Amino acid sequence: MEVNVKYFASLRERMGRSGETVRVTAGETVGQIWHRVARGDPPPENLLMAVNMEYADLDSPVGEGDEVAFFPPVTGG
Amino acid sequence: MRVEVTSVPFDPWAVVGDHQAAQLTGGSYGATAVFIGTMRDFNAGDTVRAMTLEHYPGMTERYLERISRSAAERWDILDSLIVHRVGVLRPDDPIVLTAVWSAHRAAAFDACRYLMEELKSRAPFWKKEALDGGGRWVQANTPG
Numbered sequence: 558m559e560v561n562v563k564y565f566a567s568l569r570e571r572m573g574r575s576g577e578t579v580r581v582t583a584g585e586t587v588g589q590i591w592h593r594v595a596r597g598d599p600p601p602e603n604l605l606m607a608v609n610m611e612y613a614d615l616d617s618p619v620g621e622g623d624e625v626a627f628f629p630p631v632t633g634g
Numbered sequence: 635m636r637v638e639v640t641s642v643p644f645d646p647w648a649v650v651g652d653h654q655a656a657q658l659t660g661g662s663y664g665a666t667a668v669f670i671g672t673m674r675d676f677n678a679g680d681t682v683r684a685m686t687l688e689h690y691p692g693m694t695e696r697y698l699e700r701i702s703r704s705a706a707e708r709w710d711i712l713d714s715l716i717v718h719r720v721g722v723l724r725p726d727d728p729i730v731l732t733a734v735w736s737a738h739r740a741a742a743f744d745a746c747r748y749l750m751e752e753l754k755s756r757a758p759f760w761k762k763e764a765l766d767g768g769g770r771w772v773q774a775n776t777p778g
Contacts, residue, residue: 566688566760567771605758610693612756626690632772633687633718633759634671634730634750 558583558621562594565628568604581619588615590625603630635706635714637698639689641721646670646731653715658735663712665739667746669732675725677772683764687720687729690758694718701752705734708748709741716749718759 563576572594579590587608591600606613607626619625636653650668675682702714717731732749736742754775761772 563690565690565758566762607690607693607758610690610696626693628690628758629760629771630774631754631756631758632761632775633689633757634754634775 560590560619560621560623560625562590563624563626565626567629568601568627579625583620585619586615587613587617587619587625590619591615591627594627601629604628605630635699635702637695637702637716639691639694639698639718639720641719643727644717644719644731646717646728649717649731650715650733653713653733654735657713663735663737665736665742667734667736667739667742669730669746669750670728671730671750673723673725673727673729677763680763680765680770682725683766684725685723685764686762687718687723688760688762689718689720694758697757698753701749701757704752705745705748709734709736709745710738711736711741711745714745714749716753718753718757720759 559578559580562579564572569575579594581590587606605628608617608619609624673685698716702716705714712735715733719729732746734742734746763770763772
């Protein structure tokens with residue numbers, strides 16, 4: 558199955574792309590997706606993540622067609 | 635209750651007045667609390683020439699709607715309004731507006747503060763400053 562991965566702000570610059578489609582196997586977690594797209598780099602200490610636009614964590618499961626986003630601490634307002 | 639993320643500069647005082655005239659019944663509210671965040675021309679000892687604000691289209695609006703609903707559940711308020719700029723901002727540009735209407739002042743003050751603090755801590759927005767030496771992402775918001 559496939560999930561759509563997005564990156565924002567400084568993380569997008571660091572990754573060198575705004576997103577990608579990633580093929581995963583059923584039961585994989587957000588953390589496993591991070592491991593794959595970051596080619597083994599550990600997640601930054603303050604990394605935030607969302608699944609289908611809801612905050613999630615590295616242990617959150619993903620499903621077919623989900624949108625998974627990774628981003629740095631937020632600085633709005 | 636209304637939330638808006640806009641790439642167009644806005645006049646927060648006019649927006650508050652327009653919203654109040656269109657959405658609230660005169661005589662029903664006795665208190666209006668308003669917070670406006672405005673861009674400074676300095677940060678961390680450096681001169682800031684401009685700032686680019688980025689958001690996560692969809693998630694950001696959803697999050698702002700959620701905290702607006704949450705405020706309405708926690709306090710006895712009549713209405714709330716959040717407007718947040720994205721795109722390229724210059725010093726003195728309004729960044730964010732939160733406004734709350736209620737019968738009495740405590741609910742308006744408390745809910746307005748709550749909306750701003752929740753927005754600052756969790757709403758997906760990111761600031762990149764344009765300094766004389768180049769661009770710099772803001773790493774974290776100040777505690778208050």
